[in-house]
Amino acid sequence: MLVSFSYRPRHSFIERFDPRARWIMSLALLFSIVLFWDIRILSFFFVLSILQVFLARLTWQETRRAWLFILVLSTMMILVNTIITGGGTIGGVISGGKPLLQFQLKIPVTGWIIHYVLTRERVWFALAQFLRIISIGSLFLVIPFTMDPRKYGVTFRGIGLPDKLAFTMDLAFRFIPTLARDFQITLDAQRARGYEVEKIEGNLFTRIRRMAPLFVPVTMNAILAGEDITNAMDLRCFGLKKRTWVESLKYQEIDYLMIGISILILVGSLLLRFVFHTGDFWFPM
Amino acid sequence: MRMDQELPLYIQNLTFRYHRRNTPSITNINLEVKPGELLLIAGTSGCGKTTLLRCINGLAPRVYSGDLTGEIAIFGKSVQQLSMSELSQQVGTLLQDPERQIVSSHVFNEVAFGLENLAVPRQRIIYRVEETLEYLKISHLRDRETFSLSGGEKQKVALAGILVMQPKILLLDEPLASLDPVSAADALQMFRKLADDGITIIMVEHRVEDVLAIHPDRVMYMEDGQVIYSGDPQGMLDTIEINRVKLPAEVVVKRLTPGSFPSICPPAPPTDPRELVRFDHVNFRYKPESDLVLKDVNFSVRQGDIIAILGPNGAGKTTLVKHAIGLLKPTRGTVFLEGKPTQQLSVAQAAATLGYVFQSPSQMLFAPTVQEELEFGPKNLKHPPEQIQQNVDWALKSVNLLHERKSPPLALSFGQQKRVSIAAILAMRSRILMMDEPTTGQDYWNYLSFMDAIIQMPGFDAILFITHDLDLALIYSNRILLFKDGQIMADGRPEEVLSDTELLRSTHVLPTSLLRLNLELLPRTGRFMRAEALVNYL
Amino acid sequence: MKKSLWTFGTREVVFAAIGAALYGVLSYATNLLQIPGAGNVSLRPAVAIPMFFGVAFGPIVGFLSGAIGNILSDLLSGYGFWPWWDLGNGLMALVPGLIYLSIKDFRSWGDLLKAEGMVVLGVALGMGVASLSEIWVSGIDLATAISLNFVPAFITNVINGLILVPILMVAYSAIVARSGR
Numbered sequence A: 001m002l003v004s005f006s007y008r009p010r011h012s013f014i015e016r017f018d019p020r021a022r023w024i025m026s027l028a029l030l031f032s033i034v035l036f037w038d039i040r041i042l043s044f045f046f047v048l049s050i051l052q053v054f055l056a057r058l059t060w061q062e063t064r065r066a067w068l069f070i071l072v073l074s075t076m077m078i079l080v081n082t083i084i085t086g087g088g089t090i091g092g093v094i095s096g097g098k099p100l101l102q103f104q105l106k107i108p109v110t111g112w113i114i115h116y117v118l119t120r121e122r123v124w125f126a127l128a129q130f131l132r133i134i135s136i137g138s139l140f141l142v143i144p145f146t147m148d149p150r151k152y153g154v155t156f157r158g159i160g161l162p163d164k165l166a167f168t169m170d171l172a173f174r175f176i177p178t179l180a181r182d183f184q185i186t187l188d189a190q191r192a193r194g195y196e197v198e199k200i201e202g203n204l205f206t207r208i209r210r211m212a213p214l215f216v217p218v219t220m221n222a223i224l225a226g227e228d229i230t231n232a233m234d235l236r237c238f239g240l241k242k243r244t245w246v247e248s249l250k251y252q253e254i255d256y257l258m259i260g261i262s263i264l265i266l267v268g269s270l271l272l273r274f275v276f277h278t279g280d281f282w283f284p285m
Numbered sequence B: 001m002r003m004d005q006e007l008p009l010y011i012q013n014l015t016f017r018y019h020r021r022n023t024p025s026i027t028n029i030n031l032e033v034k035p036g037e038l039l040l041i042a043g044t045s046g047c048g049k050t051t052l053l054r055c056i057n058g059l060a061p062r063v064y065s066g067d068l069t070g071e072i073a074i075f076g077k078s079v080q081q082l083s084m085s086e087l088s089q090q091v092g093t094l095l096q097d098p099e100r101q102i103v104s105s106h107v108f109n110e111v112a113f114g115l116e117n118l119a120v121p122r123q124r125i126i127y128r129v130e131e132t133l134e135y136l137k138i139s140h141l142r143d144r145e146t147f148s149l150s151g152g153e154k155q156k157v158a159l160a161g162i163l164v165m166q167p168k169i170l171l172l173d174e175p176l177a178s179l180d181p182v183s184a185a186d187a188l189q190m191f192r193k194l195a196d197d198g199i200t201i202i203m204v205e206h207r208v209e210d211v212l213a214i215h216p217d218r219v220m221y222m223e224d225g226q227v228i229y230s231g232d233p234q235g236m237l238d239t240i241e242i243n244r245v246k247l248p249a250e251v252v253v254k255r256l257t258p259g260s261f262p263s264i265c266p267p268a269p270p271t272d273p274r275e276l277v278r279f280d281h282v283n284f285r286y287k288p289e290s291d292l293v294l295k296d297v298n299f300s301v302r303q304g305d306i307i308a309i310l311g312p313n314g315a316g317k318t319t320l321v322k323h324a325i326g327l328l329k330p331t332r333g334t335v336f337l338e339g340k341p342t343q344q345l346s347v348a349q350a351a352a353t354l355g356y357v358f359q360s361p362s363q364m365l366f367a368p369t370v371q372e373e374l375e376f377g378p379k380n381l382k383h384p385p386e387q388i389q390q391n392v393d394w395a396l397k398s399v400n401l402l403h404e405r406k407s408p409p410l411a412l413s414f415g416q417q418k419r420v421s422i423a424a425i426l427a428m429r430s431r432i433l434m435m436d437e438p439t440t441g442q443d444y445w446n447y448l449s450f451m452d453a454i455i456q457m458p459g460f461d462a463i464l465f466i467t468h469d470l471d472l473a474l475i476y477s478n479r480i481l482l483f484k485d486g487q488i489m490a491d492g493r494p495e496e497v498l499s500d501t502e503l504l505r506s507t508h509v510l511p512t513s514l515l516r517l518n519l520e521l522l523p524r525t526g527r528f529m530r531a532e533a534l535v536n537y538l
Numbered sequence C: 001m002k003k004s005l006w007t008f009g010t011r012e013v014v015f016a017a018i019g020a021a022l023y024g025v026l027s028y029a030t031n032l033l034q035i036p037g038a039g040n041v042s043l044r045p046a047v048a049i050p051m052f053f054g055v056a057f058g059p060i061v062g063f064l065s066g067a068i069g070n071i072l073s074d075l076l077s078g079y080g081f082w083p084w085w086d087l088g089n090g091l092m093a094l095v096p097g098l099i100y101l102s103i104k105d106f107r108s109w110g111d112l113l114k115a116e117g118m119v120v121l122g123v124a125l126g127m128g129v130a131s132l133s134e135i136w137v138s139g140i141d142l143a144t145a146i147s148l149n150f151v152p153a154f155i156t157n158v159i160n161g162l163i164l165v166p167i168l169m170v171a172y173s174a175i176v177a178r179s180g181r
Helices: A020-035 A039-055 A060-085 A120-144 A151-160 A165-193 A206-210 A210-237 A252-276 B049-057 B085-086 B107-117 B122-135 B151-163 B181-196 B208-212 B232-240 B248-256 B317-323 B348-352 B370-380 B385-400 B414-426 B444-456 B470-476 B500-508 B513-525 B531-535 C010-029 C046-057 C060-075 C083-097 C108-139 C140-177
Strands: A101-107 A111-118 B008-017 B027-033 B039-040 B064-075 B093-096 B169-172 B200-204 B219-223 B226-231 B275-284 B292-304 B306-310 B332-337 B355-356 B431-435 B462-468 B481-482 B487-492
Touching: A020 A039, A020 A120, A020 A151, A020 A252, A039 A120, A039 B462, A060 A120, A060 C108, A060 C140, A111 A120, A111 B431, A120 C108, A151 A165, A165 A210, A165 B348, A165 C010, A165 C060, A206 B531, A206 C140, A210 C046, B008 B049, B008 B093, B008 B487, B027 B219, B027 B226, B039 B181, B039 B208, B049 B093, B049 B200, B064 B332, B085 B093, B085 B226, B093 B151, B093 B444, B107 B122, B107 B151, B107 B219, B122 B151, B151 B169, B151 B181, B181 B200, B181 B208, B226 B232, B226 B292, B248 B513, B248 B531, B275 B317, B292 B317, B292 B487, B306 B317, B306 B470, B317 B431, B317 B462, B332 B355, B348 B370, B355 B414, B370 B385, B370 B414, B385 B414, B414 B444, B462 B470, B470 B513, B487 B500, B513 B531, C010 C046, C010 C060, C046 C060, C046 C083, C046 C140, C060 C083, C083 C108, C108 C140
Parallel strands: B039 B200, B039 B219, B093 B169, B169 B200, B306 B462, B306 B481, B355 B431, B431 B462
Antiparallel strands: A101 A111, B008 B027, B008 B064, B219 B226, B275 B292, B275 B332, B481 B487
């Protein structure tokens, strides 16, 4: 099995920023977005998020899967939320309101009657929800495509995580291609013993149990290898003192600019919400 | 205790017992090693070599808890009194499998790892990493991903990661185990150079014949945790039991008297053999845009064949055998298994005729007991229950593991696991046995007895094995396929294929002492055989 | 040699990284059935891996295997980045890790049952936290979060965990003696 990460250098504007600055920006925007239900304010964040996607030079081809995922996810949640159950929570859709559509549905056999009312307010609330989910989704969608996996460890170190935790991230990346290869070998070895993964047989329980011939060898081999890796790292003094990171990151002026703007946006959002009490659910009368 | 500051390593009456064991793993070891000396420690698996290395590099008793008695000192300082960071700058350890030593995705970061942990300033690290890469002549690998390196390159990178910390003593734990002969020869030359440049080298290895080529200054031979011999190489060749470790063929024949060993040799193929597998103009590439891995391959496997597929790493040997069982299908051409094209067979159907044993048994063992492990294949093939029980019993008996029926396969020794993996194929009643590198991970003594058992096992119509070990092909096969760059360079009896020295040179096959002796005696013997059998013809 | 529940040394770093990489690779390779839209819910048998790593190597290793592994799985599948689900996956594997010190025999009925109980608790907590976060992030109501996010995620993960964690524990009991530490 070949695994590949979505990252490749694409010389885009967004890649010029320090990954730490970009994480700070993404988190600041996340915490700002979740404060609001006002569609006018949300539109501002929506534009920012989509702008980042374009600045990262992502193509539809490579991000299709992620977009479909976000779209289906948000549609499902909104549909269930507005249609089946009552409506939004935090923003608090005013109950009552102007009905756009209403009908009664009688479920056969049980005889339950669903009385359904779709109000204008609910439609606007659904739209706000949609903007929120898409903004947050696309905000983070950019990261795997435009951040070099080699820099994850030092980035997290730079954000303030301890050495060991940051290195865990690097080490996990190191194991990925090896384990993917080991999985392929084990899959081939079991197929050579007549094991067929494709064949969908039996109930859910049997199907899950049939993962054991694949999972057990790969996992146990990895654990045995782990003992050696631990020795190798102890012998090279891992964890004795605060370490140097040879991969280095350096803030440039544009990074300070990005961090500054991000903090401004977060502080501004907090002020708007908690001092001026704006940003609640809003809809055009 | 003698406090000699000049002596890199001084060991006196060293005994070590792991807390979870009842008996010591090494007893009363005495050793003195001088600067720039190359010491070879030989012995079979379980002789205590690994424990000795752990005592020297400090892992025992620091992480492997146990009782250590006696003295062990590095440049006059006791190992127990040195801190791990002081110790790591004196003693570097290269573990057996470089893959299990490499901790970074990229070469440069891998080499820098130790210095990063010692908090050396960044600029200094970069300088020293580049210097070390230069020294080992691998600067071109600097920005490569460690995963994509070849076995030999991985080992050099792992070594660079140790040398960058500037140790005075280098411990090498079976450094040749995962290398093909060409890379192994290359690695040995490098170790010699390190010793000549003043680094003390302690190498544990059972491929004694190969190591002798770089003239170790001293040899120590261990058995059951004790030193049997310590002194110059020649003395060891004259004293230790042959066949425990791999000795040069000339030494073996000199030490034996004619007729002392029964000769096990591959049976001659039947006169009118049935065709089992046929490769018909097979081409293969992994992706439409990549290069051909198999180029117009044509050959047949017939009843009675014991075929060794010989060739350098990356020649396409594994790709070839995967075609026989249908794990891979040809891009062009056809592979016939008992007359049927593999395109029309599922792998499971092919597995009923042809059993494929992968390189490492741990890649396939999963069941809680040996019994269930062996039932897995036949159950997948939907054999009736009574027949499964019968075949499992027969398979267990054939590999001599009846007493381990209820044991968990993962708890068995490596050699036993290997036999379970063969039994798993036997239990499926597959008529053809294919093995990928059947001897890796086993020491010389174990792999000889393992191969002897396979060759004499009833129930197989044909056996194929992939190897880069020339001696293995020479002793056990009755036919050799010499493979290089996806093409069959030669196909014939071992005596024909291996006497062509020009061909061997062009396919990077390094002649061994056993081959040279066999070629010399061929007019008298008429066929190749193991050193023990050659004695009768001298 | 077991020290304390919250040790985080070289060994823990290594097994956290291995657990995470395994979880990422195996869920990418064996995504049996996807229930799209159900809040990152899919039938991924690999969820058993971080829970087992928790039981075998402690709560920190479990948490990191689950959280980093979920990040890696999403990275490999190209799904973006969902921090609250990563947190939920981490918690799911942290809880079984709490019994790490009390496990004496990985194949005894008592210890297996104990682990099974912790799997149920872990999945309930982990998926609960992630689903409740959806209320905060996506603005859905509790009923939606429970029916659409929590219930499917809980059921699929619990089934996978209950079946595969004991299988892995029994296999591990055979190799645990081979580790000299």
